[in-house]
Every structure is written in structure tokens, then in C-alpha cells.
Amino acid sequence: MSRVLIVGAGLTGSLCACLLRRELQGRVQVVVWDKAGGAGGRMSTSRPPDASSHSADLGAQYITATPAYAQSHHSFYSELLCAGVLQPLDCHIEGLQQKDGNKNYVTPRGADLFLQHHVTGVYRRGASWEVARKAGDSETFDAVVLTMPVPQILQLQGDLVTLLSAQQRQQLDCVRYSSRFALGLFFSPEVTFTFSWGAKYFTDNHCIRYIAVDNRKRSAEAVGLGPSLVVHTSIPFGLEHLERDKEDVQPVILQELHRLLPNLPQPISIKCQKWRYSQVLTTVPDCPGHMILLQAPLLICGGDAFSHSHFDGCVDSALSVLEALKTSLKV
Known part of the structure; x- marks a missing residue:
């Protein structure tokens, strides 16, 4: 063998x-x-240092299937959907440029x-x-x-x-690869966000490119658990700070996050991830x-x-x- x-x-x-x-x-x-x-x-799912049931996708946020791939890879999509590994993404993503015929999916559970x-x-x-x-x-x-x-x-x-x-x-x-930082912010159960979107793209911010409410994105409001917020930086910001320790970059991202969302409550835990090799830019x-x-x-x-x-x-x-x-x- x-x-x-x-x-x-x-x-x-x-x-x-x-x-x-x-x-x-x-x-x-x-x-x-x-x-x-x-x-x-x-595409892995991260959890806070206290090992609670909170979760946050600090890597890929969702999967987009074009009509051509939805047909040629139908068996894979069908099996993953039937097994509950994937489910349709139905939350509102502000700033998403959706193309006709494309379908978005999210993983309701992690690995x-x-x-x-x-x-x-x-x-x-x-x-x-x-x-x-x-x-x-x-x-x-x-x-x-x-x-x-x-x-x-x-x-x-x-x-x-x-x-x-x-x-x-x-x-x-x-x-060539893009580089970026990602933050996972985990909140207590009594926290409720005032904004309506499940995720949002920011096109005019040097530091932050994308923010998502992880449980809204997954359509999974867990009983007894607070929400999780995911923050992805822009590619230029990631490249600019790539050689710095993530512990030094985290306060910079948080400062900009509080400027964008000034009424954001204090999280009970934060996890920072540096993606040196994020998406492939040149194959x-x-x-x-x-x-x-x-x-x-x-x-x-x-x-x-x-x-x-x-x-x-x-x-x-x-x-x-x-x-x-x-x-x-x-x-």
C-alpha cells in the first residue's frame, strides 16, 4: 500500500x-x-483564548459560486449543503458588488x-x-x-x-499574495449592535476594509452567547505593517474601528491574526x-x-x- x-x-x-x-x-x-x-x-474558524463557544471567521468570510462553477462543481456544493457544512448566505452585506447569477455560501460551523x-x-x-x-x-x-x-x-x-x-x-x-490582519472581538451576551447590516465593506478607509457580525453572517443567534465581530484590514495596511508584531498592530486597528463605530461596546476578549499569505494575487x-x-x-x-x-x-x-x-x- x-x-x-x-x-x-x-x-x-x-x-x-x-x-x-x-x-x-x-x-x-x-x-x-x-x-x-x-x-x-x-478558511478556519477561530475562538477566543477562554475556549468558550464564541467563534469568528478570521480568514475567508464566504464562498461565491459563479453559474459556471455551480454547474461543473454541482456535486461538491450539493454534498456540502446537504451535510450542513455550507448554507446560503442571507444576511445583508453593505457594499458588496454582487454579480448576476452568483450565489454566496457561508459555513455555519467551524473546523x-x-x-x-x-x-x-x-x-x-x-x-x-x-x-x-x-x-x-x-x-x-x-x-x-x-x-x-x-x-x-x-x-x-x-x-x-x-x-x-x-x-x-x-x-x-x-x-504573489496579499497580506492582511484580522481581529475577532467577542462580546458578552447582553450586547446588541445598533447597526442593521450583517457585514459591510469600507472602500475609502486605509486601515479597515471589511467588518462582519459573525453570528448574523451565519444566521446563528446562539442562546446565552454574545455576538462576535470580525474586522479585516485593507491590503495596503497589511503590507505596510507586515513585519510588525500583531500585538503592536492591534491597537492601531482598534483605534480606527472605534472611529468607524464610535458606540461599539467593550469586548470581553480579542484575538488578532496576521495573514502573511492571504489571497493569491498572481498565480x-x-x-x-x-x-x-x-x-x-x-x-x-x-x-x-x-x-x-x-x-x-x-x-x-x-x-x-x-x-x-x-x-x-x-x-
């Missing part, structure tokens, strides 16, 4: 693992490693799978790969799929750098959804950097990686 390691439990990696288990069960052992404390990557396996190096060992991690022993795999952000792939120790062709290196070096050109770095043993890259930075781009990449794995492993 071949051992396949998927590095990254974001959307592409998680879907690829699911499809491999579903189609090749009993013939392939699938292992997923992620350095974070929970699955989901940039709570804990992994904490930080990959540091990939080493070729004959017909296999030895994969090292920050804490713990190395393990050997027959195939490795790398779905983390491209700059993190290029930082891996081992044989990766020597395997890249000049063209591949040039293509990967061209990938690998003319790419089928993956890049094979070595055919045997198989080392392959996937993710939205090899398609486009949306839910459907991640689905396209996962399907592309799946076909490459099936061909390489001859299963």
Missing part, C-alpha cells in the same frame, strides 16, 4: 485527502500534516481538527521521500503533495531546491492546477496558487492533483 503525505490541511489539501480516501480506499494510506492547531487553512505537524524539509531517499518536521521524528512516504503557500514551499530544506528546473523556479517566484501562469516537481518518487505542488484564489480554484486544484496521483501510483 502506497503512503501519500499531503502537507497542508487547507481546502485543497483536505479535499484532496477526502477524494483519495473515497476513490482509493484500501490501496493508498493518506496522511495529512499541517503546522497549525486546526484544519481549514485560510476543530488539531494537527500541529510543521514540515521543515523534504529529502529524497531512493524511491521514497523522507519528510522532516519541527517536532517529532521524520517519516517516509511514497508520494508527497505540498499545498501550503508557495513561499513556504521554497523555504523547505532538503532536495527540493536542486530538483526545481529554472523554468519552475521562475514560475514559483512569480506567485502560476498556464498551470493545470498542479506542478509536478519530480515524477518518481512523486513530489507535487497544488493549491490556489496553481489555479485561482477562490473555493472553486481549490476544488480544481484538488481534482487535478488527484488525477496526477492516480496516474503516478497506477491505481
